[in-house]
Amino acid sequence: xxQLQNLVKDYGSLRAVDQIxxxxxxxxxxxxxxxNGAGKSTTLKMITCYLTPTAGNIHVKDLNxxxxxxxxxxxxxxxxxxxxxxxxxxxxDYLKFIAEIREIPDFKLRLxxxxxxxxxxxxxxxxxxxxxxxxxxxVGLAQAIIHDPKILILDEPTSGLDPNQIAEIRDxxxxxxxxxxxxxxxxxxxxxxxxxxRIVIIHNGKIVADGSxxxxxxxxQNKTRLILNxxxxxNEIPDLLVKVPDVKLLSVTPRANDELEVILEYDVKxxxxxxxxxxxxxxxxxxxxxxxxxxxxEDVFRNLTVTQGGE
Amino acid sequence: MNFSGLIARKELKxxxxxxxxxxxxxxxxxxxxxxxxxxxxxxxxADLRTLFGIVPIVYIFFxxxxxxGLLARERNTGTIELLxxxxxxxxxxxxxxxxxxxxxxxxxxxxxxxxxLTIIVLGTNIDYGQIICGYLGLLLLGAVYGSIGIFASSLTxxxxxxxxxxxxxxxxLYILQFTLYLLPSxxxxxxxxxxxxxxxxxxxxxxxxxxxxxxxxSLIVLFLHLSIISLQTRKWK
Numbered sequence: 001x002x003q004l005q006n007l008v009k010d011y012g013s014l015r016a017v018d019q020i021x022x023x024x025x026x027x028x029x030x031x032x033x034x035x036n037g038a039g040k041s042t043t044l045k046m047i048t049c050y051l052t053p054t055a056g057n058i059h060v061k062d063l064n065x066x067x068x069x070x071x072x073x074x075x076x077x078x079x080x081x082x083x084x085x086x087x088x089x090x091x092x093d094y095l096k097f098i099a100e101i102r103e104i105p106d107f108k109l110r111l112x113x114x115x116x117x118x119x120x121x122x123x124x125x126x127x128x129x130x131x132x133x134x135x136x137x138x139v140g141l142a143q144a145i146i147h148d149p150k151i152l153i154l155d156e157p158t159s160g161l162d163p164n165q166i167a168e169i170r171d172x173x174x175x176x177x178x179x180x181x182x183x184x185x186x187x188x189x190x191x192x193x194x195x196x197x198r199i200v201i202i203h204n205g206k207i208v209a210d211g212s213x214x215x216x217x218x219x220x221q222n223k224t225r226l227i228l229n230x231x232x233x234x235n236e237i238p239d240l241l242v243k244v245p246d247v248k249l250l251s252v253t254p255r256a257n258d259e260l261e262v263i264l265e266y267d268v269k270x271x272x273x274x275x276x277x278x279x280x281x282x283x284x285x286x287x288x289x290x291x292x293x294x295x296x297x298e299d300v301f302r303n304l305t306v307t308q309g310g311e
Numbered sequence: 312m313n314f315s316g317l318i319a320r321k322e323l324k325x326x327x328x329x330x331x332x333x334x335x336x337x338x339x340x341x342x343x344x345x346x347x348x349x350x351x352x353x354x355x356x357a358d359l360r361t362l363f364g365i366v367p368i369v370y371i372f373f374x375x376x377x378x379x380g381l382l383a384r385e386r387n388t389g390t391i392e393l394l395x396x397x398x399x400x401x402x403x404x405x406x407x408x409x410x411x412x413x414x415x416x417x418x419x420x421x422x423x424x425x426x427x428l429t430i431i432v433l434g435t436n437i438d439y440g441q442i443i444c445g446y447l448g449l450l451l452l453g454a455v456y457g458s459i460g461i462f463a464s465s466l467t468x469x470x471x472x473x474x475x476x477x478x479x480x481x482x483x484l485y486i487l488q489f490t491l492y493l494l495p496s497x498x499x500x501x502x503x504x505x506x507x508x509x510x511x512x513x514x515x516x517x518x519x520x521x522x523x524x525x526x527x528x529s530l531i532v533l534f535l536h537l538s539i540i541s542l543q544t545r546k547w548k
Contacts, residue, residue, distance in 0.1 A: 045392070048396045050392050050395055050545070050546070051545070051546055052546040052547060070398050070400070071398075073396055073398040074398045078393075078396050080389060080392045080393060080396070081389075084388055084390040084392060084393050085390065086321075086325075086390055087388075088325060088328060088329060089321075093324070097317065098397070100314075100317050101314055101317060101397050101399060143393075
């Protein structure tokens with residue numbers, strides 16, 4: 001559906017986007033993730049024809065941004081970063097203005113659908129500047145979907161909202177994502193994790209990861225960590241390693257009330273929890289807790305964007 | 312379909328939905344009325360020549376004030392990104408803004424017809440041809456200044472800066488006619504042709520010469536074109 005080829009964008013001497021290549025399939029919900037200033041917005045601005053690439057090209061279906069900007073804009077619904085709105089207009093006037101430019105034949109009917117969709121009942125006649133941030137965001141979304149676009153691009157759609165509003169907007173996005181090709185950019189991982197099929201992580205203008213959430217996790221973490229809380233003698237712990245050979249002991253830390261915190265690590269391909277438990281049963285140890293430390297995508301993200309970001 | 316009409320309508324509605332347009336219009340009308348009526352009875356002439364003399368000066372403030380926000384505000388609030396990612400041509404955006412400015416200028420001029428009423432009541436032998444030409448000249452002059460204002464507004468995201476830039480360009484074009492005596496005589500003809508006052512006074516005298524019309528229209532085209540280019544530079548920054 002959308003194809004980015006060797007995309008480059010320079011701002012003066014600063015290279016904001018550096019040789020990006022990826023493809024977005026029809027119906028896919030893509031999370032475009034990266035720290036602030038990584039080049040997310042710049043890339044989205046090029047797809048939406050606000051900026052022109054310094055080099056490379058973007059194809060949307062069989063159109064490209066260099067030659068078919070007008071046609072591409074018709075296919076895309078776009079919510080820019082910070083959700084700019086004509087705040088002095090009423091919601092009705094604003095959506096009408098957009099609908100007229102989008103040449104929507106039956107505006108009344110479509111407006112009804114969009115109001116229903118975005119939960120804008122009761123605010124249609126109000127000036128946008130009097131609305132809360134959550135409602136403004138809904139108006140921005142309504143603007144983006146009013147022409148029922150095939151492609152929806154949302155640049156940080158939940159930034160600056162409170163947790164309730166975030167949940168509402170997120171539900172709305174999931175709803176919209178069922179029928180559209182959707183790109184959402186964010187610097188907040190959970191947001192993308194909750195909504196997207198696929199995640200592309202960008203850092204310093206380069207793509208550092210691309211795949212489903214599960215793929216990303218498994219690619220970047222091949223060890224499972226197990227945290228045990230035991231009552232046992234500290235010098236007896238290494239006995240465990242003899243019986244369960246594939247385990248590596250990372251640390252043993254005494255805690256209050258004679259408890260020990262033991263951290264073990266083993267290869268992600270095998271599940272050794274059972275073996276470890278079986279062994280503990282044979283001893284006089286008391287097992288209080290056993291936790292598998294799941295590698296969160298958060299770690300992957302931080303790994304990719306902090307440690308590799310030495311430039 | 313050409314969407315400049317839609318944009319013009321939105322801008323005009325924006326003007327009249329906020330108090331700023333009314334304040335600017337009232338100031339425009341008060342200044343004109345004061346400078347027109349105070350010498351009216353001294354001159355004892357039933358014509359609008361004083362009005363045609365004063366409006367171009369009031370324009371120097373009035374037009375930058377109404378055009379300063381047209382693009383600068385869009386850039387400041389980020390709505391320019393919204394507008395330029397809609398399926399609109401850059402020329403349609405600029406033309407829409409231009410027609411809106413013309414609309415507001417024409418509204419201002421419409422109210423000055425009140426002075427025409429005054430001289431119709433007071434005087435006889437009114438030269439309507441000259442008055443029609445005068446208004447045509449004012450409208451053309453307003454259009455030139457309006458295109459300059461839009462160009463200035465397209466250069467910045469700060470309305471005040473937009474105001475100052477257009478004020479300076481317009482001011483220089485206006486005072487050019489008074490600086491001719493400083494120039495070597497070989498250059499006078501050239502600079503006289505460049506000065507806006509020369510062409511404007513020709514029209515208000517009641518003579519519509521294609522040379523004057525060409526001058527005004529080419530300035531309008533020039534500055535609107537520069538505005539379009541200025542709007543397009545966003546893509547390459």
